[in-house]
Amino acid sequence: MPDCPEFALHCPLPIADHEVVQMAHGGGGRLMQQLLERVFFRAFDDPAPGERHDGARLEVGGVRLAFTTDSYVVRPLFFPGGDIGSLAVNGTVNDLAMCGARPRWLSAGFIIEEGLPIATLERVAASMRLAAAAAGVALVTGDTKVVDKGKGDGLFINTAGLGVIEHEQVIAPCSVRPGDAVLVSGDLGRHGMAIMSVREGLEFEGTITSDCAPMQGLVQALLGGGVAVHCLRDLTRGGLAAALNEIAGAGGVSIHIREAAVPVEETVRGACEILGMDPLYVANEGRLVAFVAAEDAPRALALLREQPEGAGAALIGSVGNEPPGLVTLESVIGVKRVLDLLSGEQLPRIC
Amino acid sequence: MKFVDEYRDAARAEECARAIARGVTRPWTLMEICGGQTHAIVRFGIDELLPPAITLVHGPGCPVCVTPLELIDKAIAIASRPEVTFCSFGDMLRVPGSRRDLLTVKAKGGDVRIVYSPLDAVKLARARPERQVVFFAVGFETTAPANAHAVVQAHAEGLRNFSLLVSHVLVPPAMEAILGSPSNRVQGFLTAGHVCMVMGYADYEPLAARYHVPMVVTGFEPLDLLQGIHLCLNQLETGRADVENAYGRTVRREGNPTARALLQRVFRVVDRKWRGVGLIPQSGWGLREEFAAYDAEQRFGVADYATDESTECLSGLVLQGVKKPPECPAFGTRCTPDHPLGATMVSNEGACAAYYRYRRRSV
Known part of the structure; x- marks a missing residue:
């Protein structure tokens, strides 16, 4: 072009390491891997890479167990095909199943935002009961906490699960x-x-x-x-x-x-x-x-x-x-x- | 899936690739304009179906890549204000400004939202009259009609809390800048199908004639791309330099008259800086005087921002097709999508990001 015989080349500066947590740190991609390695594997016992899995395998008195936990933060709480309750049961059941375990017992912790309709909680609890029955697991212990309005997104659920490993295969x-x-x-x-x-x-x-x-x-x-x-x-x-x-x-x-x-x-x-x-x-x-x-x-x-x-x-x-x-x-x-x-x-x- | 599967048929793609190979007698370099085309070429491996004599270089048609650094800094300054709800398409949020990106503004408490249409931002402005709702209007001629429509809609409703941060850029001036550059190596263009869907392709005809370069309006599916490449090579082999339409199911010569009239009403042609390229005269759109009240740069006093960009990476050379991403010494080592040195590594549709994702390790 006549007025611009050659491009003036520019380049943006590199962005520094993220100093605060970004949504992408929870997205399951490379940033999440970096977060795990930088913070959690460094602070806790680091599983060998070949052993990193959806849950831990443990042995107590000759019984082999799988143990896992997961937190559920879905918006909206109800969606076509499920809700936060069925998700919280199935997600943890599935983590146990991926260890090759038969899922048996679940815990459920509820972090509830002030102002959530009781009817919503009732729907979620009913859905969890149905999901647990369908998966053949028992909800055996739980906890509730209520946080101030604006300090939570309606409802967060954490479930932990125990399952029994009944075979000799190493699924990893x-x-x-x-x-x-x-x-x-x-x-x-x-x-x-x-x-x-x-x-x-x-x-x-x-x-x-x-x-x-x-x-x-x-x-x-x-x-x-x-x-x-x-x-x-x-x-x-x-x-x-x-x-x-x-x-x-x-x-x-x-x-x-x-x-x-x-x-x-x-x-x-x-x-x-x-x-x-x-x-x-x-x-x-x-x-x-x-x-x-x-x-x-x-x-x-x-x-x-x-x-x-x-x-x-x-x-x-x-x-x-x-x-x-x-x-x-x-x-x-x-x-x-x-x-x-x-x-x-x-x-x-x-x- | 209808309108997709028939354009991804492996047997027909192979047949088309064979026909291309039969007709090629010497080396040619083609440029696809649009980042969506670049992404599809690398994702499906179209370039690997072509004879080695054909080189595809990747054009500047990635809106995220060419939005200048100072505009990102303006966006970050506006989005950081407590009264502002800043709305943007998703992939703009990761683009680094001088010091941070919009995702960091969000992580620090800024009200930054991903929307799917500027009309969602208008809706937000209507529902939240106490908030200043700003939409980040980036993109080529493809995204501009919806943004123009949003302004007209806000104007009709008398919404005083809605504005646009405009960074629209135009394809033909960028093509002319590439063709007029002494380092140009592009011999034929695949023009961006969706830009032509809006604008038509009559504007390309004088350009093709003046520089004697064939241009083929091309779509985005594997067979669309192969067909566009085939027609472009046929022209080169026979010494023609016409504008041809290989995307007839979507594009007409006159484009979309309704959209063009709307664009004409809302926008005027202005000079624009392109990230990695520099200032290109008359290469973008800004709001007309009549709609100046909706200009976020004026409203928030950021019009005078100027940011100097460093000259470290090759993205400018990549964007004008002089270099390919792996030719950059920083590619895949110091420069990755997690730590982009250049705009072309930031966007999903940037050439460097596409190569990083699909070609980082040879297979």
Whole structure:
């Protein structure tokens, strides 16, 4: 252009380390990993990377237990397919199930904001009772605290759970072997997109319903069917991509999946396309990824599909040797690329 | 999914790639303008389907990337005010200003919100008359009509607590800046389909003729991109330099007349600074005098802000297609999405971020 013969090149300055917690520190991506490593693994006993899991495995008097805890902060409290109560039960049940345990007992702690209608609490408690019954767990202890108006977001729930491990398999990233088959238990992305559409008042053709469900039935079916289960992970924050990256890193293996094989429901795909989000990174609350011995894959798939929560199960990929920690994906047009961990939260794009 | 799956068909993509390879006799360098196209190319691996003689370089069409540092600083200053509710599209929040980003303002108690439409901000202004609601109006010709509509709506309702922080930029002046630069290596353009959906493509015709460069209006799905590349290469191989439309299911030559009339009413063409590039005369939109009352820069007294940018990274060269991201020595080491040195690493649609996410490790 005549007035501007050469570009004047500029570059922004780097941003310093975050000195305060950002939302992205809770998003399941790299920032959350950094927070865990910088603050919590340093302060507490750091589990060996291959042992990092959804819960701890403990042994008391010859009985092997799994122990886990999780806090639930969902807005809105009620959403298509579930509510904070069913989420708080199923989430902790699923963490236990991913350790290969049979979930038995739960605790529930309620942090309630002044002004919350009692009727809301009653609905949540009723929902928790139903979810616990469906998952075969007992709510055995609890606590309530009320905080000043404006100091909480209506209701936060923490649940902790104990389960019993009744088999000899070590279900952890360190058990994953090259050649293993990678299975998911159903279509991905429904919970995250359901929450987003109700929270933000977005309307899509057809309601997106959360997949919130207990998954111990799926796990028991696999174990009961004699499948060599090497690792399980529920696909919550950060979605499938985060789970695969964690397992590849912790297990020292590579993982390859085919994008076309990953089931995603039409409405969810549409919503993701519109918002510029990738369903592989969207949270689920009733979906798992299972790493099983290759020869058991057809049987594992059949066993999952017999369960109502596993009707949409699919074989999506396999485990390799090299390079350790790398997750790759074959795109729908057949080109191979990296499937990386996100930096922070997925943010809807501009255009 | 209808209107998506048919444009992601692996067999047809391969067929199209073979047809491209058959027609290419020598090296060519093409630029896709839009960050959405860059993202799709790298995500689906379109460039890897092309013969090695074809180089795709990535253009300046990422609104997050080109919004200048001083505007981010203005946004941060406004958003930090206690009376302000600052609304923005999600991906603007992570862009670093001189010292911090909007997410940090939010973490420190600022009322910063992600919205999906400027009309959501208008709604907020209506519901909260005691708050000053500001919408961060960034983007190219694609996002401008909705922002213009928001201003007209606020004006019609007499909302006095709504304003826009405007940073609209225009594609044709940026293309001309690239073509006129002595270091230009771009021989053909894939123009941004959604910009053309609004504006049409008649404006590109004199540009294509003057610089003798073919331009193909191109969509965003794998087959759209391959089709655009194919038509552009056909023109180069046969010595033509026309404007062609490969995105006919969305784009007409005259664009969207309703949207254009609205833009004409609300905005006027102004000089704009582009982050990583510098000042490009007559390359953006600002509010017309009639709507000056809705200009957040005036309302909050930040119009005079000026921030000097450092010259450390290559994002300017990346944005004009002279360099590709991995050619930068800081790429993937000192510069990552967690610690971006340059705007092109910040946005999901920035070329550096796309390469970091999909190509950081060779597979």
